[in-house]
Amino acid sequence: MAEPFLIKMPQLSDTMSEGTIVSWEKAIGDFISRGTVVATVETDKAIMDVEVFREGYLSGPLAAAGSTVPVGTPIATLVPEPAEVGHAAAVSSPAAMAAAPSAAAPPEGQPVLMPQLSDTMSEGTVVSWEKAIGDFISRGTVVATVETDKAIMDVEVFREGYLSGPRVAAGSMVPVGTPIAFLVADASAAKDGVLAAAPSAAPPKAAPPAPAPVPAGSAQPKTRAPAMPHGATPAPRPHKGTATPYARQLAGAHGIDINSLPGTGPGGCITATDVVGAGGGPRVQAKRIFQVPGAGRPMDSMEKAVSQNMEYSLSMPLFRVTVYIDPARLSRAAKDLKASLTVLLAAAAARAIERHPRVNSVYQHEDRIVERDQIDVGLAVETEGMGLVVPVLRNVLKRTIGDLNAQWKDLVVRARLKRLKPEEYSNPTFTISNMGMLGVAQFDAIPVPGTSAIFAIASTQPLGMPVTITADHRIVNGAEAAKFLNTFKALVEDPQWLATSASGAARSLSGGQTMASADPAGAGVLPADTSGYDCDVLVIGGGPGGEDCARELADHGRRVIMVNDAPLPGGECLWRGCIPSKSWRAAADRIRDRRHDADLGVLNTAEPALDWGRLDAMRRRVLTTRGEMALKTDKGVRIDVREGYAYFDSDHSVVIAPADGGSPYERRAPKPGAAGTRITFAGAVIATGAPPFVPPIPGADGKAVLTSDTVWNLDAPPARLVIVGAGAIGLEMAQIFVDFGCVVTVLEARDRVLPEVEGEVATQLAALLAREERLTIVTSAAVRGIDGPPGAAVVRYAAGTSEHTVDADYVLLATGKRPVTGPLALERAGVETERGAIVVNAHCQTNVPHIFAVGDVVGGYMLAHTAGHQGRVAAQTLLGHEAAYDERKDCGVIFTRPQAAFVGLSAEQARAQGHDPAEIKVPFSIDAKAMITGETAGFIKMVADKATRRILGVHFLADHADTLIGSAVLMVSAELTLDQVASAIHPHPTQTELFGDLARRLLARLRRTARVSG
């Protein structure tokens, strides 16, 4: 037998290093002549054809559609004889499995298979034939309609030919992947006839075979795997080797231990076939079932799906808690807003979940919890003759009532017509079953798989409306359920939140209806009468967090005192952080960019020299000017700015210890317990920042050791610098000093740089930095000690099994920042902390409702814009407006060259949050402007949700990412879709055009893979 020929991922452009399989144009077993296009592949530039220049038969295994394969790696094989075709070889995606026709055409012609139209579909009932025998079928023609477990959907065909029999009769139930008809090349070859026994394990409805009578109580093993339960979670990845996503989904759905399965796919990959078993039978343990006497009739798809889901739910340890709620005010609001009460209940539930997020989590076999940020509420709808259907309102918290209501109306109509798409009824994160209108006194419901809790709402009675939560005890405990119910009760009984909610009426309903308008002077957390206090709100700290908060409150007419322990506002950001570091970066950029001058024909600039004194003078000038401007503005908007150190005296008062001089450039030491002025407040916001963290390294207090607080005092750039830590500050400083001519060694304890940055961005940046002259980065390095004075310091560190030393003039500790809250005496106010950081909710509210905390002091992303945004969130909440901080939309720029930047989620983070993401990237090496300026390193990567096409994140390794990211921030923040970005007009020639290209390419890929997978 001749060796099979490997079809490899071709290099279709200069810059292409990998390609994503968009579609297979030929099936396993097809004869391939020279020049045949067997597949389409997405490169870094476009979707292109993969042509084969040899003859043979296409043989598996095929790389799955959607998979990304490096150039030169096999994606399929060609064999010389049909007999050698690898039919049994598994393809590694459900789409390909569903779409792959059988290898060789049987005598009847090419089969038209029952497609898998949803994750949960295992069989379908042919409802109607839309084409007759002998009709010509072009690609994309709908030949039949099929009833799945929840909807009637079209069967499209992606081949040409004439429809031929035998075909299954309308009404027959057929398993996914089995023939329902055939296509022949010639009209005269089209045959009539019925595929007599539909090859389903379930017999056709029309002629149910009479089962042999079995005595009551006798038990028999089950022989079929149940259909995929609705919303089932995939099994975890196997401990060893790999498994296809579909195999994991099947295994998870059926509770099969994936580790016990042999993998027969490529490289031992466990495939769906392995899960289901070669003979079509499941590898599940035989179950004993109770036999009921009588003939019985086959369940329809809907009945089956419900019973299997419920059977699956039996494995949940459930408990129930009930409260009575007065729904009168919410019902009135629903009438006023012309909105469905059900929608308002869903909105109230989502808000309650926001405060008790555990309810939105779900157990994942066998020792994991999936925590989800997005709240998708399923609402059970009674349909005539079809029982309950549960359409899902997605992302309830982020949408207006008008939007939710409009969608709800549409979903209900289509649910009753059985016209919902799978993504419209699958995978809620919480469910409400409202049977109030059916006059039931009390009931409880069973959470659907994939959720942890469900509300059962019964008819209102003298005590109120009974709301029972049934919850999975593995995830939610009784006290949590009770607290959650009480929050829900409070929201239903006092629906003030509707006035200002992001899901509120004011912005949503057309016709200008509002329930109540938000009081700009504040009916929020602050009491109506604050005259007994020295101020309405005391803000502690004058950095980005405190200052933005104070200005927002002052803008709304509130009496604000801002205490800052420095002569001028601006905090770390202005005096020791963002702004001074960028003044150094700007000088370093000028030096670095000179390297490309000659390429542009600009000569004699190759040897720039740095005048440290001038740079320092410029830096100080900018800082002081900005600080003075800020103070003037603060006073101008009537903030009462006080200089001094504040610490708590009680939950409504602080003491302000007076300042005793010092420069704004230096961080002052705290003054806990010092005498000072007592100030009372109705509300307070803590924005005291976080100083650099100095790890307990022997010698870390030596004179040669600097931090981001003291590095600014250098008289000149040191000749040799060791930086401990390869985070944002460490890498920025490292490259700046390299550009200033220093020899820099970075020692990082972890095995990678920039842990907060998307993996590929960090890896590629590390690779680029490794090529820099004068820069060495050592990862997995444990610093043991620092000795010696400035100019003769020695750093000892261990890497692997060996110990090393490195000489330096100075050592910069860039080992992160940690809040220091002890001196604030928070215990006197009752404010809770966790490992030093103040604990807050999404509204930046601490456990003491009138005390808020923002910025570095609460941990998370320690960035100036995060602090400023949180400051405005706290202010808005204090004022009674709806505002929340959403980390999933936060962003950051690391000012290396090229810059690393991110907004929103990486694909990995998106997956962890329950999305099914797709990602696409474009390298700068193909961009004309980047070529002109010699800035071709790096790429932009866009991550979007496949189902909604919403852009979830954009990641950059790019020069000018600090500017480019602005567009991406708007995409993620405004939840724009690929379609919206694809159709926006981006100016030419700018690199913002790349956003449009990325969106269009990803859309094209999603369209084509969707078409191929049926």
Ligand SMILES: Cc1cc2nc3c(=O)[nH]c(=O)nc-3n(C[C@H](O)[C@H](O)[C@H](O)COP(=O)(O)OP(=O)(O)OC[C@H]3O[C@@H](n4cnc5c(N)ncnc54)[C@H](O)[C@@H]3O)c2cc1C
């Ligand atoms: C070298 C470096 C570079 C950086 N670069 C960037 C960047 O490029 N982009 C970015 O977004 N972020 C950057 N940062 C981070 C940024 O500086 C901080 O995240 C930001 O300043 C935090 O703002 P904040 O308001 O929480 O705290 P701070 O800015 O630290 O302000 C806190 C203020 O509170 C005062 N204070 C503290 N305790 C008291 C008290 N008890 N009473 C009264 N006043 C008190 C302090 O004196 C200070 O003025 C950088 C940081 C460093 C060190």
